[in-house]
Amino acid sequence: MPEKERNHAPAIAVRDVTKIYRLYDRPIDRLKESVSLSHKNYHRDFYALNNLSFTVEKGQTVGIIGTNGSGKSTILKIITGVLTPTSGQVEVEGKISALLELGAGFNMDYTGIENVYMNGTMMGYTKKEMDAKLQDILDFAEIGDFVYQPVKTYSSGMFVRLAFALAINVDPEILIVDEALSVGDVFFQSKCYRKMEEIRQRGTTILMVTHDMGSIIKYCDKVVLLNKGEFIAEGPPGRVVDMYKKILAGKLAELKAELAEEKQREAGCVELSDFSGGMDLEGMQAGASSGAGGGGADAEEGEPGGGKSLMRDRMAINPDRTEYGDGRAEIYDLGLLDERGNVTNLLLKGESFTIRECIRFYADIEAPIFTYTIKDKKGTELTGTNTMYEGADIRPVKKGDEYVVEFTQKMNLQGGEYLLSMSCTGFELGEHVVYHRLYDVTSITVISNKNTVGIYDMESQVKAKKYNGSEL
Numbered sequence: 026m027p028e029k030e031r032n033h034a035p036a037i038a039v040r041d042v043t044k045i046y047r048l049y050d051r052p053i054d055r056l057k058e059s060v061s062l063s064h065k066n067y068h069r070d071f072y073a074l075n076n077l078s079f080t081v082e083k084g085q086t087v088g089i090i091g092t093n094g095s096g097k098s099t100i101l102k103i104i105t106g107v108l109t110p111t112s113g114q115v116e117v118e119g120k121i122s123a124l125l126e127l128g129a130g131f132n133m134d135y136t137g138i139e140n141v142y143m144n145g146t147m148m149g150y151t152k153k154e155m156d157a158k159l160q161d162i163l164d165f166a167e168i169g170d171f172v173y174q175p176v177k178t179y180s181s182g183m184f185v186r187l188a189f190a191l192a193i194n195v196d197p198e199i200l201i202v203d204e205a206l207s208v209g210d211v212f213f214q215s216k217c218y219r220k221m222e223e224i225r226q227r228g229t230t231i232l233m234v235t236h237d238m239g240s241i242i243k244y245c246d247k248v249v250l251l252n253k254g255e256f257i258a259e260g261p262p263g264r265v266v267d268m269y270k271k272i273l274a275g276k277l278a279e280l281k282a283e284l285a286e287e288k289q290r291e292a293g294c295v296e297l298s299d300f301s302g303g304m305d306l307e308g309m310q311a312g313a314s315s316g317a318g319g320g321g322a323d324a325e326e327g328e329p330g331g332g333k334s335l336m337r338d339r340m341a342i343n344p345d346r347t348e349y350g351d352g353r354a355e356i357y358d359l360g361l362l363d364e365r366g367n368v369t370n371l372l373l374k375g376e377s378f379t380i381r382e383c384i385r386f387y388a389d390i391e392a393p394i395f396t397y398t399i400k401d402k403k404g405t406e407l408t409g410t411n412t413m414y415e416g417a418d419i420r421p422v423k424k425g426d427e428y429v430v431e432f433t434q435k436m437n438l439q440g441g442e443y444l445l446s447m448s449c450t451g452f453e454l455g456e457h458v459v460y461h462r463l464y465d466v467t468s469i470t471v472i473s474n475k476n477t478v479g480i481y482d483m484e485s486q487v488k489a490k491k492y493n494g495s496e497l
Contacts, residue, residue: 036083038116039080040113042114043111043112044073055068074100087232087245088235089101090250090266098125104117105201119230123201131188132176135175144191165186168186199232200221202221231244239473241262242472247260247261248266267369274342343467345465346463347462350448350449354393359382362381372469376436377436378436381431384429384449389421389422393419393420393422394450395449396411396449410432415432437481438480439471439480441471442470442471447463448462
C-alpha cells in the first residue's frame, strides 16, 4: 500500500501557501521599526500570495494564468526553492529543471560551457552525466563558438537559447517554465515547443506560466487562475481562459458570484464543455423566439425573456469599447457561439461558429441593416458582412420590435487574437445612418493546431506523387 500511494502522489502539492512582503514608505521606516521599543509597525503587508492551494499530478501539463501581479512567478519561485513562503508548504516529488528568468543561476563571467556544467552540478548531475548530455545541449542552443565566451557577451536571444537548451535536455522529471519562450525568434520558439511536446509525451510533468492563451489551450491538461495572489479557479483550459478574459474585462465580482453559485449546485450540475463559458442558453433561445416574432411584451423592466440571463454577461466585453448611434435602435445583447452552441470568446479554427446580435427598436425604421466586422489587434479589418450583402433584408420594423440576427460561418482565420465590432445601420434619403454601433466590443481567440501563411487558411487539398513521365 505505501508503494501504491507513492506512485499516485502528486508531483507538486501547494498547500495553503502565503507570501507576505513588508512595504515601507521610506527607507528610514525600516530602521525605525527595527529599533522601536514599543514594536510599532512602520510597514504595510503586501500579500503576493494568499492561502494558495493546488496540485499537479505526475505527467500533467499545468498552466498558471492571471494578470500582472497575480503571483504567478512568485509561486514558481517558491516551488523551485528560490523563495521561502511566509506560511504553508510545498511538496515536490521529482527532479526539477526550471527556466524562470533570463540568466537565473548563470554566472555572467563564466563561459557558456562552464555555466552548463555548473548548473548541471546544482541539479544533482555528475560530470560524467553532463558529458553525455553536453552535445545535445549545444546542438539545441545553436550558438556556435560563443559557448566558449563569457555569457555576459551574449545577446538576449543567445542567452535564452542556452538556458532553455540546458533546462530541457537534462531529462527533468518536472519542467517549470516562466515566460521564457517570449524571447528568441519564431523559429527557436517553434523548436522549443516541439521539444516540450516531445518530453510531455514521455510523461514529464510541466508547469508553465505564459500570456500566450493559444499555448495554454494547446498544451495544458489543467489551468490554474490567479488574481492578486488569490486562487480563483482551476479546470479545463478553455473554460478557465474564458474566466481569465472576464477578469480582463473587469468582471471579477460577477465571476466570483458565478463560481460560488456553481459550487453550491455542484452535486447536481450538468458538466460543462471545455470551451463553454457556462452559458444557460434556454433563456436566450426563449428570448430569441419571442423577439423574432416582434414581441417581448412580457419582459420585466425592459429586459427580454422575463429577466433571463444575457449572453454578454458570459462574454469578455471590452470596457473601453467605442459606442455611438442616434438611439433609435439598441444592440442590447450579443454573443459568440461555438459549434456546440456554447457562448464563449474561444473558437476552434476549422469549426463553424455563430455571431448573435439581439436588437431592440425604439422607432419605426424602414430598412435596418445588421453588420459585423472582425479586425486584428492593429485595427486592420480582416472580414465581415451584413444582412444587405447577404440578401437577408428585414423591413420594415416597428417601435417596440425585437430581433435576433445570427451570422453563421466557418472559422478560417489563423490562430490568434481578434476584435469583433457590430452595428445596426441603414440608409435614409440616400444618407448612411447609424442607429447603434459597437466598435471592438469583444475579443475572439482562435485556437489552431495548424496555421498557414497569412491571415486565413485557404484549406488547400494537397497531393504529391512521383512523376513518371506520362500525363498526370
